[in-house]
Amino acid sequence: MPPLTIDARGVTIRFGAFTAVNDVSLTVAPGEVFGLLGPNGSGKTTLIRGLCGLVPLSAGSAVVLGHDVATESERVRSHIGYMSQKFSLYEDLTTRENMDFYSGIYGLTPRQAKEREEELIELTGIAPYIDQYAGRLSGGWKQRLALLCALLHRPRLIFLDEPTAGIDPVARRDLWNLLFRLSAEGISLVITTHYMDEAERCARVGYIYLSNLLAIGTPHELKQMPGVTPPGTRWLEIYDPDTAGLLQRLRARPGVQQATIFGQSIHALVEKDRTLAELGLEGAKAIDAEPSLEDVFVTISRAQTGKNAG
Amino acid sequence: MDNGFSFQRTYAVARKEFLHIIRDPATLFFALFIPVLELFMLGYAIDTNVRFISLVVLNQCRTEESKRMIRMFENSTSFRVTHEVLTDEEMNRLIVSGKARVGLKIPEDFSRQIEAGRSAQILVLVDASESTVGNVALNVSNALSLQESLRNVPNLQSLLIESRPRMLFNPDTRSANFFIPGLMVVMCQMMAIMLSANAIVREKEKGTLEQLFMTPVKASELIFGKLLPYLVLTFIEFAAILFFMWSIFQVPIHGHVITLLLFTLPFTCSFLGLGLYISTRVDTREAAGQMAMGTMMPSIFLSGYVFPLDSMPTFFWYVAQIFPTTWMIDVARGIILRGAGWSELWIHAVILWAMGLASFLLAAMKFRKRLS
Numbered sequence: 001m002p003p004l005t006i007d008a009r010g011v012t013i014r015f016g017a018f019t020a021v022n023d024v025s026l027t028v029a030p031g032e033v034f035g036l037l038g039p040n041g042s043g044k045t046t047l048i049r050g051l052c053g054l055v056p057l058s059a060g061s062a063v064v065l066g067h068d069v070a071t072e073s074e075r076v077r078s079h080i081g082y083m084s085q086k087f088s089l090y091e092d093l094t095t096r097e098n099m100d101f102y103s104g105i106y107g108l109t110p111r112q113a114k115e116r117e118e119e120l121i122e123l124t125g126i127a128p129y130i131d132q133y134a135g136r137l138s139g140g141w142k143q144r145l146a147l148l149c150a151l152l153h154r155p156r157l158i159f160l161d162e163p164t165a166g167i168d169p170v171a172r173r174d175l176w177n178l179l180f181r182l183s184a185e186g187i188s189l190v191i192t193t194h195y196m197d198e199a200e201r202c203a204r205v206g207y208i209y210l211s212n213l214l215a216i217g218t219p220h221e222l223k224q225m226p227g228v229t230p231p232g233t234r235w236l237e238i239y240d241p242d243t244a245g246l247l248q249r250l251r252a253r254p255g256v257q258q259a260t261i262f263g264q265s266i267h268a269l270v271e272k273d274r275t276l277a278e279l280g281l282e283g284a285k286a287i288d289a290e291p292s293l294e295d296v297f298v299t300i301s302r303a304q305t306g307k308n309a310g
Numbered sequence: 311m312d313n314g315f316s317f318q319r320t321y322a323v324a325r326k327e328f329l330h331i332i333r334d335p336a337t338l339f340f341a342l343f344i345p346v347l348e349l350f351m352l353g354y355a356i357d358t359n360v361r362f363i364s365l366v367v368l369n370q371c372r373t374e375e376s377k378r379m380i381r382m383f384e385n386s387t388s389f390r391v392t393h394e395v396l397t398d399e400e401m402n403r404l405i406v407s408g409k410a411r412v413g414l415k416i417p418e419d420f421s422r423q424i425e426a427g428r429s430a431q432i433l434v435l436v437d438a439s440e441s442t443v444g445n446v447a448l449n450v451s452n453a454l455s456l457q458e459s460l461r462n463v464p465n466l467q468s469l470l471i472e473s474r475p476r477m478l479f480n481p482d483t484r485s486a487n488f489f490i491p492g493l494m495v496v497m498c499q500m501m502a503i504m505l506s507a508n509a510i511v512r513e514k515e516k517g518t519l520e521q522l523f524m525t526p527v528k529a530s531e532l533i534f535g536k537l538l539p540y541l542v543l544t545f546i547e548f549a550a551i552l553f554f555m556w557s558i559f560q561v562p563i564h565g566h567v568i569t570l571l572l573f574t575l576p577f578t579c580s581f582l583g584l585g586l587y588i589s590t591r592v593d594t595r596e597a598a599g600q601m602a603m604g605t606m607m608p609s610i611f612l613s614g615y616v617f618p619l620d621s622m623p624t625f626f627w628y629v630a631q632i633f634p635t636t637w638m639i640d641v642a643r644g645i646i647l648r649g650a651g652w653s654e655l656w657i658h659a660v661i662l663w664a665m666g667l668a669s670f671l672l673a674a675m676k677f678r679k680r681l682s
Contacts (some may be wrong), residue, residue, distance in 0.1 A: 054523055082524035084497055086517045092333040093326065105525045159524075271442025 002030050003066060005157050005188040006051060010060030013043075013050050020046040022211040023060065028190060030156070033183050035202030037297065043211045044192045048159050051190075052077060065156055078106070081150030085162035085192075091135025095126060095145055098134050099152065106153035113152070117210075120148045124178065141173025147178065149267045158182070160191045164198065176201060187261045196293045207297055210308070216301050219293055227303055228296045232273070233257060237289035238266040238281060246284060253279055258299070267295055319527050323535025326508065331539060341505060342547060345497035349551055352489045353559045359483055360446040366393040366410035368401045373421040379432065379458060383414060388450040388526050401435070408452030411446045418575045423460060432562030479647045481562075490555040491642035492615040495577070499635055500606060502578045505540040506585030507598040510677075514593055529678040537582045544578050545571070555646075570642065572657065576666030577638040590677050609633040612641070634665045 006028040009226050013021040021043045028034045044254075048095070049055040051062055061068065065249045067075045089098045090250050103113035120124070121127050129137055134145060144164055150158055160179075164172045176198070179189055191202065199205050199219065206216040222228070227283020229235060240246045247266055248260045256279065259268040270279060276286055331338055363612070365383060369376050383389045394408055395401050404410040413435035423430035433572045434451045438444030459470075513519040522532065555561045588601045611617065612626060613635040619627060630636045641658050644650035652659070 052524055077524060078526040080524070082521065084517065084520055086520075088521035090326065090330070090518060091516070093329055097326070097329060101322055101326045102525070104325070105319055105527050107316065107318060107521070109527070170507045 004028065004063075005030050005032070006062065006064050006190070007062070008051065008062040011050055011057055012059035013046055013055055013064055014058040015136055019058075024208070024213040025060075026206055026213065026216055028157075028188050030188055031183050031186045032204065033189045033191065033202045035199045035205040036190060036208065037194070037199055037205060038192075038208035039301075044208055046162055047208065048082075048161060048190065050191070051166075052080060052082065055297075060168050077225065078153065079155055079157065081147075081153070081155035081158035083143075083146045083150045083160045085165050087134075087146060088114075089134050089142070089146055089149060094128050094140065095137070098145060098149055102149040102152050104265070107264040108152065116152055116154070120151055123181070124148050127174045138171075139167040143167055143171070143175060144178070149176070149271060150256050151182075155187070157188045160189060161303065162192050162194070164193065164195065199293050205293070207300065209297075209301050209304055211302070214304055215233065215296070222293065222296050223291050225296065225300070227247060227252055228291050229269070232271060233269055234272050235289050235291045235295065236266075236268045236270055236286050237262075238268060238284050238286045239264060240266070246281075248273065249280055255279060258295075260295075260298075262292065267292060269295070269299070315528065315530060320531045320535040320538075323460050323527070323532055324538045326473065328537050328539045330509075330512075331543065336598050337508070341501050342544065342550075343475075345493075345551060346545055346554065347356070348497065349490065349493060349554055352493055353486045353555075356485055356489065358398040358442075358485045360443050361387055362390040363388055363412055363443055363447055364392040364410045364414045365389040366401050366404045367391055368397060368398065368413065368415040370418040371416045371420040375421045375424060376416045379416060379420075379454075380414065383451070384675075386450055386454065388446060389564065399470075405435060405437050408437075411440075411443055414451075429670050483533070484561075486555075486559045487561050487647060488643075490551070490559060490561055491611075491646045492639045494548060494551045494555070495612055495635060495638045495642050496615055497551060498544055498574060498578060499581050499609065499638075501544045501547055502540065502581035503585040503588070503602045503605065504599065505543065506537055506582040507588040507602050508585075508595055509536045509540065510586065510589035511592060511595050511598045514589075515595060530674065533586065535675060539577075540582065540660065541578055548574055555601075561646065563646050565645035565651060569655075570645045570649060573638065573641045573655070573662060574643075575635050576659075576662040579666035580634045580662070580669040582674040583666070583671075586677055587669075590673070609635040612636070634662055634669075637661055637665075 004027050006026065008027070009025050011021055011024045012019065024047060026034075029076070034048070035112065038044050046055060050057055051064055051069060052067040053064075053076050057070055061070065063069070063077045067078045067079075069076050090101070099117050099120075100113065104119065108116060121130065124147070126141065126144055126148065129141055129145075134142065137145060147158075147160075147163070164175060167175070179191075183189055190200070193199060202219070203218065204218050205222060207214050215225060217225075238246070238250075243261055243264065243266060247259055247261055250256050250266065250268060255271040255274040257269040257271070259266055261267075269291075276282060276284075342606055369380065370526065380391065384391055391411065393404055395404065398415070401410075401413045401415065405413050413433070415433035415435070417431065417433070420430050420432065432455065434447070436444050436447045436451075477483060510519070513522070528545070552563075552570070556563055584605060585602065588598055588605075592598050592601060606636055608629075612622070612630040614630070619630055619636070622630065637658050641650075641655055641662070642653055644658075
């Protein structure tokens with residue numbers, strides 16, 4: 001077993017009386033693509049900042065790339081890449097000037113910088129935009145440039161905070177292809193996202209809700225969690241021409257715990273012993289299905305909210 | 311990995327900051343052109359010497375002596391007769407309406423009293439709402455009366471005491487000589503504080519600071535790298551104003567320019583530090599601008615730039631001493647106008663260096679604290 005890229009145990013981060021991250025333990029292996037999901041304000045970004053040593057841990061410990069973040073945050077930071085959700089390069093500098101600046105900041109010699117820059121220009125295909133002001137690039141190219149700048153110092157771990165928010169689907173797919181290439185080279189990636197299809201692409205996923213890590217595992221493992229499909233219930237995928245009308249009727253039925261629209265179909269959590277007729281689904285096409293990741297997150301969030309309220 | 315201060319990282323930051331400066335012509339223009347504009351305004355338009363005060367004359371005497379008195383007022387160049395009236399009411403009205411600043415009334419018995427060897431009275435009404443004009447009017451009219459009185463003393467051989475003033479350093483009492491050295495200092499201060507406050511706040515505003523925090527760059531490298539280009543820019547501006555002052559406004563420089571520039575270094579540092587401190591307190595450039603302005607005001611009004619320190623109440627005199635500007639203006643006038651050097655100004659050097667280092671270090675510490 002190679003050493004873990006991230007080994008976080010019981011990480012807790014408090015700001016005064018507010019606990020932003022509560023007792024989070026997780027591991028990330030070399031080359032792993034780890035997805036961090038959760039609503040805005042749940043503590044994802046704070047957790048990342050804690051793992052970079054930017055925010056002190058109130059309790060627990062985290063070893064990143066073999067360095068303890070509490071005592072060696074500077075060493076940690078010189079081996080990680082970070083790409084924030086907001087474009088955070090200099091818009092009044094050209095692509096090349098931004099690259100040169102970060103090469104300097106990461107301490108590359110001019111020769112190393114030139115070599116590495118050429119390599120990454122090749123990898124990202126940004127050559128045609130090399131002398132354009134970063135502010136004039138499209139959203140997708142901006143994100144690629146940001147990724148490029150985060151890769152200059154050959155980091156072995158990259159944090160990406162909502163890297164695909166607000167960019168078009170083609171650019172999104174290109175970016176993911178790039179990320180998988182990096183992963184194949186053994187670079188670990190920690191990605192926060194709100195897109196479920198992106199979560200499905202991750203090797204493992206952690207779900208943070210109200211500062212707590214509620215679930216962690218492969219997407220498949222999460223769908224098998226007992227809390228998602230309580231004993232005596234099952235998930236149905238239902239097709240009907242009148243999706244919206246059926247949803248209304250379905251929600252009013254006894255025995256239906258949850259129902260929501262997924263494109264052309266309805267996902268519903270129903271009691272196992274109810275027949276389709278009892279659920280009012282005789283005309284519709286209903287098949288047993290696996291819960292989607294969204295079903296998983298919604299269900300465990302509700303359970304947690306109920307627990308907090310109770 | 312190195313854990314020390316890295317010149318390479320500092321250089322990378324300085325280079326980037328330099329690019330920001332040349333990519334933002336508006337800021338560069340504001341920083342370089344406005345001070346020059348102000349220089350020309352102060353150099354050409356403003357004259358603190360009071361001349362040609364408008365005078366309304368009410369001459370009820372109409373004798374040779376009375377006309378002579380009026381001519382003396384006119385010849386002093388401090389006054390200019392703009393109105394001649396016949397009644398007290400007219401004279402009052404002109405003063406109240408602001409058409410005349412000073413009223414001179416020579417009563418009917420003026421010549422008769424002189425001839426009789428008695429004290430003849432003239433009435434001088436001074437509009438003192440503008441205090442400098444009022445003071446000049448008062449002094450000049452007193453002097454003229456005294457002079458005219460002495461002329462009428464029979465057999466006057468010589469005065470018992472004669473004052474022979476010599477105007478040192480600025481013999482023509484030109485306003486430019488007084489204002490421009492102070493202006494240089496104030497401009498230098500404004501640039502240093504505005505540019506350094508903006509430099510960090512801009513990165514906060516754009517979210518680029520967040521990204522920098524994720525890199526191994528240190529607070530000290532960031533500060534030095536960022537402030538270095540602005541220090542250079544401030545020096546260029548200072549030198550430019552100095553050059554214009556000497557070449558266009560003909561203000562002679564009696565001391566050494568190098569000495570002056572050496573004093574500018576700690577002075578600029580103290581305001582780069584203040585700008586940095588402001589940038590740790592606010593999140594937008596607007597707020598930074600307002601805060602910078604707020605700190606500018608007292609140091610402009612209390613530094614002796616416009617209003618003399620000597621006439622300040624004791625409390626404010628002491629307050630004035632805590633502004634580096636007060637000391638630097640004294641240095642600038644000392645070197646440029648009085649030809650002062652290290653032997654006269656060493657205490658200024660000690661104080662300015664102490665202030666510069668203290669401000670810079672405190673700001674850097676505060677900035678560092680914010681980082682972690």
